[in-house]
Amino acid sequence: MPDHDNTALLSRQTKRRRVDIGVKRTVGTASAFFAKARATFLGAMNPQGAEQDVEYAVVQHADGEKSNVLRKLLKRANSYEDAMMPFPGATIISQLLKNNMNKNGGTEPSFQASGLSSTGSEVQQEDVCSNSSRDSPPECLSPFGRPALGHFDVDRFCDEHLRAKRARVENIIRGMSHSPSVALRGQDGEREGAPRPSSPRDSYRENKRKQRLPQQQQQSFQQLVSARKEQKREERRQLKQQLEDMQKQLRQLQEKFYQIYDSSDSDIEGDGDLSEGSLRSGSLEARARGSVGRSDTELCELDPGHFLDRARALLREQELAENKPEREGGPRERAEHPAALQPPEGKHLAETLKQELNTAVSQVVDTVVKVFAAKPARQPPQVFAPLQMPQARFAVNGDHHDFHTANQRLQCFGDVILPTTLDTFGSVPMPAAAAAAAADQTEALPLVVRKNSSDQPAPGPPAGGHHQPLHQSPLSATAGFTASTFRHPFPLPLMAYPFQSPLGAPAGSFSGKDRASPESLDLTRETAGLRTKMSSHHLSHHPCSPAHPPGAAEGLSLSLIKSECGDLQDMSEISPYSGSAMQEGLSPNHLKKAKLMFFYTRYPSSNMLKTYFSDVKFNRCITSQLIKWFSNFREFYYIQMEKYARQAINDGAASSEELSITRDCELYRALNMHYNKANDFEVPERFLEVAQITLREFFNAIIAGKDVDPSWKKAIYKVICKLDSEVPEIFKSPNCLQELLHE
DNA sequence: TTTTGTCCTG
């Protein structure tokens, strides 16, 4: 027991506060920011990858891992990108890359400046293509930036064939990633002046039309086509090679980036915008320079601020490399290179990338919100079905894979791990009584994520709406998402309800009267409080059958109760199967039992606890939790004692002899309310004696003025701890509550 | 070093 004077206490608190804010928070903001930025970036490129990415990032963040966050994150990103590489046009980067290549075929130098906007340049591409399809075929490029070889009709045919193909591809891409901001940019205005006979839409139709070529023509050029195919294969190989190079370079770049990140943690928060831009352009650079195949060593000397410059330079090089061998590159192409050097383009690059990200993110958000807002009622009536089949969440959204992954990604932004989309539960019917408990429930969950009280439009049908707005991940709101769809996935009343009755009545059989009893409400609260840090993993394995036998109500909470207790050794003890009789966690009934035991023993030893909670599989965490319970009980007990002792003194009591504790005195009622709220347990007489002794101790100590001594309670504690009496044997029974309360 | 207990906060 610590002896502190007030000064010491004060300094202790101050110190503690400092520690509290210190490491974790700063690290949290910085690393979380970058994790998020990175994830956003990757998310736009690959929803699935990003989803896991963010998840990972947030978990790391929670662990307080500092610099390793980004490192690991980036490494992961690598592997995801590897996986997705074969799909050009599916990512922002590749679009950007394509556009940059494409601009080699641009007709005007000014094109370059705007060439980085994928939305804008897509239109431009089209225009270029349609232009050339009428006038100058050689100017039209293949999707991969290779110009068509062009002489005579052969080339014309091949060119048109390619164009047609490209039109299809573009069509697909446009369908996949239709951007809301298709507005033409300023530079496009210049191009409007150029000779262009048809509108974009016209040229698009034209492309489609040209897919169908006269039969005769096809036959006559078949050989040439096969030759072209061969060529394309070669092209594909080259591209593959390039992609591999790019991946390699991207990796190096990433390494470089987190080196920088490690060395300048403190600066990052301030200029996050710049760094974010650098990151993106860095990735772009890595890809863009793939075909150049240059040495990478120089990268090591870059700092984030130079990435933009490097990106510009490399894009330029790439243009050169691509243009030279295949085209009789007119002076026009070289003429545009000086323009690439101008500083404003770096800003263009960054801004365009930012725009891309914003667009992608807002698209995803819109889509997700739209999807979930229009969600129909479709859940099976079985109450626990979603819990039994965690995979159901994939089935639910199986038709909208994109939306699903996007949703998960956003969920991960919002919280540590929210693996289940809420709509899995959105329309789950539940006992009305349990629903009624929801209001009470939400108030008593200090540990479960729950903060946002803002009104969100109920996404589900009104029928199932009464239990909806239970939980919302706090970050989903802070991250700026209109996250009506990202609430806590657990149907908390459903989880809590089965434990409410110590008698273990089935959930469905509760009457309204039962529910209204203070005891059941209290137990609900306790249940919720106990259910800390559950993960979906535990839920998934939970054997919550609706037909669960009443007597096993406690067993239900088995894997729900905090299994977070650190050690791997502890975790390994937690079996996903509840076949054994031992519980891995403490249930609300255990708490109730502990409270009743407090009437007999105020200072139980850990061995005693093990004896009396024999149905619990003890580990360090369980033990300390039980001890903590009793510590809390004592705290309340002593506070009450002191309070009433002082009150008696104020009331003019002269001697401790005047003080007595009866079953109808105020102090007793307070204690009984605390430890035996339902009043369904007969408090032993011995407890009254002990309480009276305690009260008198306090009274005497205060009268004697000992309370000026900061450790004056210590003596009282010593006395009280000797007054423990034997706990009845019945408490050793796991079912003691039923037996006790039935009497 | 671990365990146990108190104090404080949320």
Add this chain to the structure above:
DNA sequence: CAGGACAAAA
């Protein structure tokens, strides 16, 4: 009631 800091005991 839980978590954390802290201290004393084991």
